[in-house]
Amino acid sequence: MLKVNKNLELPPQLKWRFSHEPELLSWTIRARNYNTFVADLMFWFCFFVIMISSVLIYRSMDDDPVFGGLLTLLFFSCVSVSLVSITHQRMKFAYRFTPSGVECCEWKDFPEWALTFLKWLAGITAIFFVFMATIDPSFLLGALIGPGGIGLTYLSMAYSKSYREMHTQYHHLIHEWKDFTQLAIATNREMVDLKYSTTMEGDDFVTNWNINIFCKRKQKEKVAELIRPFLSPGVPFIKAKVNVPLSTD
Structure with a gap:
């Protein structure tokens, strides 16, 4: 009667029970x-909290604006990606x-894209911090805190059975x-x-x-x-x- 999309790509776990009957x-x-109004309110509230927290983190490191800016960017990126994956799934x-x-x-x-993002973010920031450490050895600490933390987040998401089952x-x-x-x-x-x-x-x-x-x-x-x-x-x-x-x- 009406065809909107003939090619339904179902996962192997799901099969049509009435596949033998004609398709209408x-x-x-x-x-x-889910209730998108509530989810959007949660997103914007948490987003502003993350923004304010990022500004406070950056201002607390005003003695080293480059190092502080990079750590702030890492914090903002990781938390924002986690927030979007929760409120806009x-x-x-x-x-x-x-x-x-x-x-x-x-x-x-399971959102494999989030793992890919964290993996690339950890790799790129690690290379950047190591490069900056050749100029200022203090950046080695940033290489441990920033990319190291992202790497631990990646491992906990990738190999946690309960986390995968939840998503x-x-x-x-x-x-x-x-x-x-x-x-x-x-x-x-x-x-x-x-x-x-x-x-x-x-x-x-x-x-x-x-x-x-x-x-x-x-x-x-x-x-x-x-x-x-x-x-x-x-x-x-x-x-x-x-x-x-x-x-x-």
């Missing part, structure tokens, strides 16, 4: 699946609609059309929200929850119109502000 619609997208989503219902595969791979997730959500009890077009995000009722495996009661379907720009109306005919008669179809959880977990 499919696409992939990277989205911040994105999940990868793959959606597939079939006559049976909606399938959503979502995953978050790696794989989920497969499957919902039949009959389970949905409300369809909403979000007015505050590029997203369609579907409420559903279902009995979870092992439970003897009905659970009411919702699934956020993140869309590409200006596509949410088309997605909602495609979904609507498959829902049970009488299911409400509204436009409203949709709340997204505060965290990605």
Whole structure:
């Protein structure tokens, strides 16, 4: 019926359950699946704290402005990269609609780019400090503190099993059309929200929850119109502000 993106590149851990059924619609997208307003407030608050801290560090080393400036730059760069990786992390989503219902595969791979950045930053700054040490031996201390600290951060991120597990997730959500009890077009995000009722495996009661379907720009109306005919008669179809959880977990 409608093809947005035919080539869905799923990780090996995730497979479509209804792959044998005809595809009505499919696409992939990277989205911040949490309350972005709160996350952005956290980012700007922490960013200003980092900036003020960097200025104070630099002013405390006014007897050696070059050395102080380099250490301040290292501090600002490392902490800022860590902050962005926390407040602006994105999940990868793959959606597939079939006559049976909606399938959503979502995953978050470990951010290898952060390790690459830290590795290059440690190497470049180490070379620079060693070069400067030929002019002023005091820069050898900077070579131990700056690049050494970055190197330890890299090692803790690269070889910590718990840290990698925290930043790696794989989920497969499957919902039949009959389970949905409300369809909403979000007015505050590029997203369609579907409420559903279902009995979870092992439970003897009905659970009411919702699934956020993140869309590409200006596509949410088309997605909602495609979904609507498959829902049970009488299911409400509204436009409203949709709340997204505060965290990605």
